[in-house]
Amino acid sequence: MRLQYAALLSLFVSLPSVALTFQPRLEHAEWQAEGDQFECRLIQPIKTFGGVGQFVRRAGEQPTFQLISRERWLGTGAATLVVGAAPWRPEHRDMPLGQVKIANDEVLLKSDNQQAARLLTGLMEGRSPLVRHRTRQTNEYMEVRLLPARFGQAFREFQQCTTQLLPVNFDQVRYLQLSFANSGIDLGDAARRELDRVLLLLKADPTINSIRLEGHSDNTGNRLTNRDLSRRRAMAVAAYLKEKGIPEGQISIRFHGERYPLVPNSSEANRGKNRRVTLYLDRLPEAEAEQERLARSNAAQPA
Incomplete structure (x- = not known):
């Protein structure tokens, strides 16, 4: 029993303490689909973060996930991309998808196609796209979370948009x-x-x-x-x-x-x-x- 308790305590201590979390307020969380024959986007604004999380599918390509902000919250290096478990589903666990390099640009990070597909699947299951990294200013751990609220209709509109994309860009x-x-x-x-x-x-x-x-x-x-x-x-x-x-x-x-x-x-x-x-x-x-x-x-x- 003591060994089990010690193991759990060790695991808890090894997890980073998140000092700052950005996410939409649940009552205001929404997804928006927009686009044309060149590019389709599925967007959730994160006002406190000063930006958006979005899935982008260009003509001739598969979707990627992007985190965009004019604010420089994220430090340099590589952030961890996660399919976050829903708080109301304690039996689920977070699913890490690997690291994504932070860019010195308005588009802070861009996933690969496989990571984006797993994030979209997670959203359909009620999970959250989640980015974990350190802050630029204080080097403390922070996370940016998107919410699955009101996702279904916007996702259907996004899928309809992709049927009109040109075959190449x-x-x-x-x-x-x-x-x-x-x-x-x-x-x-x-x-x-x-x-x-x-x-x-x-x-x-x-x-x-x-x-x-x-x-x-x-x-x-x-x-x-x-x-x-x-x-x-x-x-x-x-x-x-x-x-x-x-x-x-x-x-x-x-x-x-x-x-x-x-x-x-x-x-x-x-x-x-x-x-x-x-x-x-x-x-x-x-x-x-x-x-x-x-x-x-x-x-x-x-x-």
Whole structure:
């Protein structure tokens, strides 16, 4: 009996003493879903923390959990992410999910996809996303807790939002390699599928204002032939984009022949990687992009 008591006492002493806790007041706790075809968010404000906890799903990606605040409560290092047990379910225990690096930014931390999925499952079970760390000012332990109150309806709205997301986001396709078979210049099915996904983004995002295509070849044949092949490959991609409605003025073409291989031309597999057109996307500077988004939003409003 004494040994059991000593073990429990030792466990209690080893747990960090939390000096500060941030969470919404239960009667005010709420979740909000919002978003568009580029990104969906599921948000709970934490007023005392000066920020929010949110799940974010970008087009082409799985959700992540983020903790956001303009206040610098959290110290440097890595915080512990936990699926917290509900206080009214004493039979449940906290479920640690590992550590997440603290950033020196308004987005204080960002989980990976697996951690976010487990946090969402926990919320559906009545559990709480919980962040434990030390304070920046006093180095005492603190925690930030989100509450599962009124979660269900907002989560359904979040799920509905995700059904409208585009298949890719800008960061995923801003630099894209399109492969060509042997000495051919025709677009294959795989390249067309890639371009079709890019086209959906181009038509939805007016801030993407230029497309640069750079043609390449392997080292089979002579340099002049290879240079012409790389030109014709880039032109084939440009023709496909223009056929699908992209203005010619947004497209520029360069061609390099065999000058810039991705990998040594030492095997057929490597030569296949070097027969390519590289697509680069660029967008307006942020201030101009915001003006473009506002203009597009205003134009969509009913008169």
